[in-house]
Amino acid sequence: MSAAELNTVPSATSFSHVRLPRLAPLMVIVPALAFGALLTLLLSWNWVACPILAFVLTIIALPSWSLVVENRRAATNRLVTCLVWGAILVALVPLVWVLAQTVVKGAPELSGSFLTHDMTQHLDPVTFKMLPGAGVAHALVGTLLITLGAAVISVPIGLMTAIYLVEYGRGKRVARWITLLVDVMTGIPSIVAGLFAAALFTLIFGIGTHSGIMGSIALSLLMIPTVVRSAEEMMRLVPMDLREASYALGVPKWRTIVKVVIPTSLGGIITGVTLAISRVIGETAPLLVAVGSLDVMNHNLFSGRMQTLPVYILTEYKKSTPQDYDLAWAGALLLIIIVMILNLLARVVGKIFAPKTGR
């Protein structure tokens, strides 16, 4: 399939010129791979050399062949096709590599004890020895609380802003400004959001203040634009007819919004909010600056440092011992699992609440 696609050159050249056989790319790639593998084995190079060598051979051989048999334009076309396929293959390497590495390194450490302990020393009930702390419970609780706080702040603000933009602000100058600044807000560096929270609380409570709520405020600054954009987009999709039907029944505008517009677009809004949460839950820099890090459990969002999962990974990474690297990988695996679950959830919810099109 792919080889056939690769070969279809939508051109009129076939009327007057000779063309390469349909399977030409395959006829080049397979020998190139074989040659690469052979050379790699013979010279006992790293296996990475094989695909690289095969790729280089292909981008030399296929256009040259085309140049000889077809013409220069067709050869250029084949070269670009090879490069585009090469780009996509290379681009997928980091994704697979990161995920595989995290699973391989993190999975052995991920256990019940890892999930239920914090980093304080504890007594082994069997051997009566003090064990060094190796757990993530405090970070997990901190992440959930702080992210929940961020959601509580940003969902109402984001939703109401979207309502203003869609329902009340049409064509007004304020609405144009808000739209522009929401766009700009998506580009705020995350660490600046953290610095803002730190500066705000330093000004009010004095230097050295740390609390979970500061992290929530920093994260909500990053979350609001995403919520506004997705909610706005979804509400614009609600057909005018629905609103007009409601107005025709004498329903006030605000009741129409609450009872007609929001329920119709609910699926999309929940999807957007979930995706926004999955984006901010992995943010490290703002939490590092605003909340700091802590080795023990802290349930109180309003007082003292708290540990969060991303900062936990960073702290363990910085300790630079083999055990701590293992803990960092396990934390990374846990974080990826949480993010993936949220992404999956967003899709499922979007499907469930999707407005019914038929009758």
Added chain:
Amino acid sequence: MKLTTEKAPDRASTGFGSGTRFGLGDRVFSGMALGAGLVILVALAAVFVFLLVQGQDGFHADPKLYAPAASNFVSYAAKLLFGTVLAAVIAMVIAVPFAIGVALFISHYAPRRLAVPVAYLVDLLAAVPSVVFGLWGGRTLAHELQPLQAWLGDHLGWLPFFSGQVSSTGRTILVAGVVLAIMILPITTAICREVFQQTPRLHEEAALALGATRWEMIRYAVFPHSRSGIVAGVMLGLGRALGETMAVTMVLSAGGPLVTWHLITSDNPATIASNIASQFNGENVGIQSVLLGTGLVLFVFTFAVNFIARAVVTRAERKLA
């Protein structure tokens, strides 16, 4: 989006549902909606004001705080800005060709059955948290790329970029740039893909009917149409690369404000964001105000980049409409 606003006439606010007709409930609700919008304006202004108020002491602080790299704020911030731009430029040089290639693949090359899953996989790359990329970059990628960097130092050492003593750990600004490139690939790809897909079908078919090959069709029909979109995608990617913290902090073990063109040595320039992340200390007023000052510089810089990018997009949209 522009299209929808223009197509749908503003019947709601002129017709029966208008706010003035139904008194209190409506007035309260619309007031709340406007209030929420204003909160966003205020928040953005507050970011600027608070950074300025808290960071202004950092503009002329005790010279010891800037040591050893600099003696005043301007040179301190300028050196950090150099590192920030350097890392971002490395990332852009690597990421942009790939982003355009991947976007072309999804929009014009891939068989339909492949295009959707590939687009999803590239988006998945954006879902991986930055701290995981940092961990992977610092522990795995730096180690794996060390031989390559040694090779570059041996064979291309006459280039200023690859001269100097090659780092034995591999944790260099070059690797940080590679990790940054991976992180900005999804956003640049997404925007390029969107503008490529908006090329008028008729232009493409006309090019093909004149006997153009697929590449010629892309070059003469797709690229001219999407030039400003590509610029916008690149600028947005740049904005993200400038502000990204964790990848650089975790790949570069240590580093300070430094101006150097050597990409593969152990002396690496820190970026504004990575410098804040590694130096920030909530208890020390002096260093905190200096870092807040550099944070303000970063904020203004990225704000400008993003603003220009958005302006380009808006202008392109207007031209098309």
